Amino acid sequence: MLYLDNSATTQIHPSVKEAMLPFLFEEYGNASSKYYDQALTAKNAVDEARNNMANLLNAKSEEIIFTSGSTESNNMFIKGVAHYYKNKGKHLITTEVEHPSVLECFNFLETEGYEITLLKPDKFGRVSVQQLKEAIRPETILVSVMWGNNELGSLNPIKELSDLCIENEILFHTDATQVVGKIDIDLEEYQGISFLSCSGHKFHGPKGIGAAYIKSDEYGILTPFTPLLHGGGQEKDIRSGTLALHNIVGLGKAAKIAKEEFSINYERVIKSEETLVNILKQKFGQNIRFNNDKTNKIPGLLSVQFIGINNEILLKKLAPYIAASTGSACSSSKPSHVLSSIGLSLETIRSTIRFSLSSYTEPEELEIFKSL
Numbered sequence: 001m002l003y004l005d006n007s008a009t010t011q012i013h014p015s016v017k018e019a020m021l022p023f024l025f026e027e028y029g030n031a032s033s034k035y036y037d038q039a040l041t042a043k044n045a046v047d048e049a050r051n052n053m054a055n056l057l058n059a060k061s062e063e064i065i066f067t068s069g070s071t072e073s074n075n076m077f078i079k080g081v082a083h084y085y086k087n088k089g090k091h092l093i094t095t096e097v098e099h100p101s102v103l104e105c106f107n108f109l110e111t112e113g114y115e116i117t118l119l120k121p122d123k124f125g126r127v128s129v130q131q132l133k134e135a136i137r138p139e140t141i142l143v144s145v146m147w148g149n150n151e152l153g154s155l156n157p158i159k160e161l162s163d164l165c166i167e168n169e170i171l172f173h174t175d176a177t178q179v180v181g182k183i184d185i186d187l188e189e190y191q192g193i194s195f196l197s198c199s200g201h202k203f204h205g206p207k208g209i210g211a212a213y214i215k216s217d218e219y220g221i222l223t224p225f226t227p228l229l230h231g232g233g234q235e236k237d238i239r240s241g242t243l244a245l246h247n248i249v250g251l252g253k254a255a256k257i258a259k260e261e262f263s264i265n266y267e268r269v270i271k272s273e274e275t276l277v278n279i280l281k282q283k284f285g286q287n288i289r290f291n292n293d294k295t296n297k298i299p300g301l302l303s304v305q306f307i308g309i310n311n312e313i314l315l316k317k318l319a320p321y322i323a324a325s326t327g328s329a330c331s332s333s334k335p336s337h338v339l340s341s342i343g344l345s346l347e348t349i350r351s352t353i354r355f356s357l358s359s360y361t362e363p364e365e366l367e368i369f370k371s372l
Contacts, residue, residue: 049252162192
């Protein structure tokens with residue numbers, strides 16, 4: 001079977017698995033314990049993983065906090081900022097096409113008396129600096145805009161959006177789940193980003209682990225907010241709970257590989273995407289349309305309309321040969337809110353399939369589409 005659902009999850013890299021195994025059996029110490037060898041080994045492993053994750057983003061290691069993944073990080077940042085800064089203002093801004101773990105946070109905050117502005121995207125799912133400029137108010141305390149859209153692959157102008165937030169002294173959060181490890185990210189160049197969320201399983205790491213970036217000031221003090229999980233004080237009192245050592249090691253190894261092999265993997269995915277686009281055009285001609293932009297997008301992510309064909313029926317027929325999806329795995333039971341927001345009809349949405357490739361995808365494997 002050809003796996004083309006990498007936006008939902010990726011296969012774990014063999015070296016990541018090998019790095020994790022000792023921490024499941026032999027090295028099972030608690031990184032928060034002290035003095036004995038297993039505890040010190042665990043702490044050193046966590047430190048190494050934190051450094052690897054920081055290197056991938058070009059951040060400081062002390063700015064990286066481990067969570068269970070982007071859903072937790074998104075909830076932590078959005079609810080935490082809303083609570084901590086509520087006396088400063090109760091207005092927050094996001095977009096119509098965010099991941100459900102972001103949108104549902106804002107829906108919840110609305111029931112708590114906060115005012116939410118949803119920016120409407122263009123036909124490719126992007127929002128503009130001008131839109132944000134017009135939406136900002138004196139009482140705005142947070143802007144949350146995803147870096148890359150999980151259904152269309154479109155990249156938002158994060159640098160310009162976050163710079164505008166600096167000018168207005170507003171905190172800026174980005175859900176970078178779909179772009180970490182896939183595009184080159186240097187947070188030194190994005191001084192306006194206060195918070196960033198990502199998950200290990202999107203770049204060949206394990207599930208159930210993620211990293212949260214929290215910007216520090218010139219004195220090394222992290223941007224404050226109210227923690228989501230209180231408890232034993234792990235992760236600088238920001239995210240309590242016994243550290244999932246094996247998963248943290250796996251995330252760190254995946255981050256190290258993503259950094260070291262970035263250029264090779266990027267070119268490999270671009271080549272496979274070009275191959276797939278050409279095959280689909282040759283095979284289906286006028287019977288398909290692409291919803292995604294051709295440029296300024298996540299490499300390897302394609303949103304394709306198969307005109308007049310129900311996507312669920314098509315996916316079921318393809319299932320023995322090709323793994324793909326109708327869109328976000330987190331809202332698969334509903335028509336895509338992303339495609340609806342960019343103006344597509346329900347009929348068009350129900351004929352759309354998302355193909356998402358990875359560096360494991362070989363161009364010759366895509367020849368299977370010619371026999372469909």
